[in-house]
Amino acid sequence: MKKYLTVLLTLMASILLAFTVNQKTTLAATTTGGVNYSISPELPDNQAAKNIGYYDLKLTPGQKETIKFKINNTDGKNHTYKVSINRAATDINGVIDYNDHGVQPDSDLQYDIEKLVTYPKEVAVAPKSSKEVSIDLTAPKGDITGELLGGIFVQENNQINNDEKLPKGVTLRNQYNYVLGLQIQTNTNPVKPDVKLVKAFETDNNGQISVDAKLDNDVPTLEKQVSVDAKVTPRNGSKVLLKSYKEKMPMAPNSYFDYPTNVNSVTGPSKNKRLKPGKYTMYVDVKANNGQNHWNLKRNFTVTNKEIAKINHKNPNRSMDLWIILGVILALLIAAGFVIKRYRKNRK
CATH class of the missing domain: 2.60.40.10 (Immunoglobulins)
Structure with a gap:
C-alpha cells in the first residue's frame, strides 16, 4: 500500500513541477564588452545647418556631391566594417530607425536616398589607425519637395565570437554599430503633412x-x-x-x-x-x-x-493550466481512493 501511495504522490509532484517549469520566464543577460572603433564625420562646406553631428545638405537638382567620414580602429588587430546607406524608418516604439536597408517605403515615395549613392560596402582598417570613406551622391534631376532622410550605418564585422566562453548566466552577445544622419534637400518649401x-x-x-x-x-x-x-x-x-x-x-x-x-x-x-x-x-x-x-x-x-x-x-495561452492541474489532481485522488478501497477489501 505504501508503495502505491509513493508512486501516486511522486506522479502528482512531477506534474505540478512540469507546469511550474513551463511557466517560468527565461531571463537573458547581456555581455558588457567594450567597443574598439568609432566613426567621425567630415562635414562639407555646403552644410546647411552648422554645429551638428550629421550631414544636412542643400543641393541643386542633379548636383553631384562627395561626403566623407572616418572609421577609427582603436584595436590592436585589423578589422573590416560593413557600410550601408539606409533610408529612415519608424520603428514600433515611435523612434526613427536607420539600421535596416531596403525597408518598405510608403507607396508615394518619389526619390529613394538608398538609390542616389555609391559607396564601398566593406572597409578594412589597419590596427590603431583610421581610414577615410567616401560616399558619392547625386541629387535627383527633379526638385525635391521636402527632405530625403537616411543614415550612414557602420558595423564591425565578426563582432560575435561564438567560441568565446561567456560568463556564468550570460546568454546574449551584443553587437554595436554607429549611424551618421544624412538629410538632403533642394528647396525649403513647406510640405502639407498627411x-x-x-x-x-x-x-x-x-x-x-x-x-x-x-x-x-x-x-x-x-x-x-x-x-x-x-x-x-x-x-x-x-x-x-x-x-x-x-x-x-x-x-x-x-x-x-x-x-x-x-x-x-x-x-x-x-x-x-x-x-x-x-x-x-x-x-x-x-x-x-x-x-x-x-x-x-x-x-x-x-x-x-x-x-x-x-x-x-x-505564445501558448496558459490560462487553463490551473484547471488542468486541479483536474489531474482530482483524477489522481480518485485513483488513490480506488487503490486504497481495493487494498482494504483484499485484506479482509
Whole structure:
C-alpha cells in the first residue's frame, strides 16, 4: 500500500513541477564588452545647418556631391566594417530607425536616398589607425519637395565570437554599430503633412500580443511631436476593449509606423489575455507638429480563428493550466481512493 501511495504522490509532484517549469520566464543577460572603433564625420562646406553631428545638405537638382567620414580602429588587430546607406524608418516604439536597408517605403515615395549613392560596402582598417570613406551622391534631376532622410550605418564585422566562453548566466552577445544622419534637400518649401491609417491587425512581438495600427506618413517630411490616442471596440459597438496613448514621437518621411495597442502583458495576471474571434474597429486620433495637424482615423478589422491559432502557437495561452492541474489532481485522488478501497477489501 505504501508503495502505491509513493508512486501516486511522486506522479502528482512531477506534474505540478512540469507546469511550474513551463511557466517560468527565461531571463537573458547581456555581455558588457567594450567597443574598439568609432566613426567621425567630415562635414562639407555646403552644410546647411552648422554645429551638428550629421550631414544636412542643400543641393541643386542633379548636383553631384562627395561626403566623407572616418572609421577609427582603436584595436590592436585589423578589422573590416560593413557600410550601408539606409533610408529612415519608424520603428514600433515611435523612434526613427536607420539600421535596416531596403525597408518598405510608403507607396508615394518619389526619390529613394538608398538609390542616389555609391559607396564601398566593406572597409578594412589597419590596427590603431583610421581610414577615410567616401560616399558619392547625386541629387535627383527633379526638385525635391521636402527632405530625403537616411543614415550612414557602420558595423564591425565578426563582432560575435561564438567560441568565446561567456560568463556564468550570460546568454546574449551584443553587437554595436554607429549611424551618421544624412538629410538632403533642394528647396525649403513647406510640405502639407498627411497621415493615413492603412490597416489594423492583430500580431505578436516577443510574447507581446497587440492590435497594430499601420500609420502611413505619405509625404517627404519628418512629422514631429506626434501623439497617438488609439482604442479598439467591437464593430458597431461602443465598449472600449483596448486603448493606448503615446506622445512626443517622430515619424520618418514616407514611412510606415506600426503603432501597437497591447492586448496582453508579457507577465502578470493579463499575460494570457486574447481577443476573441470576431469583427472589430480601431479608432486612432493622431496629432503632429505640436498639435498643428490633427487626423481622426478609423479602420475595421477581423480576428479569425486561424490568426489566433497562429499567435497561440508562438505564445501558448496558459490560462487553463490551473484547471488542468486541479483536474489531474482530482483524477489522481480518485485513483488513490480506488487503490486504497481495493487494498482494504483484499485484506479482509
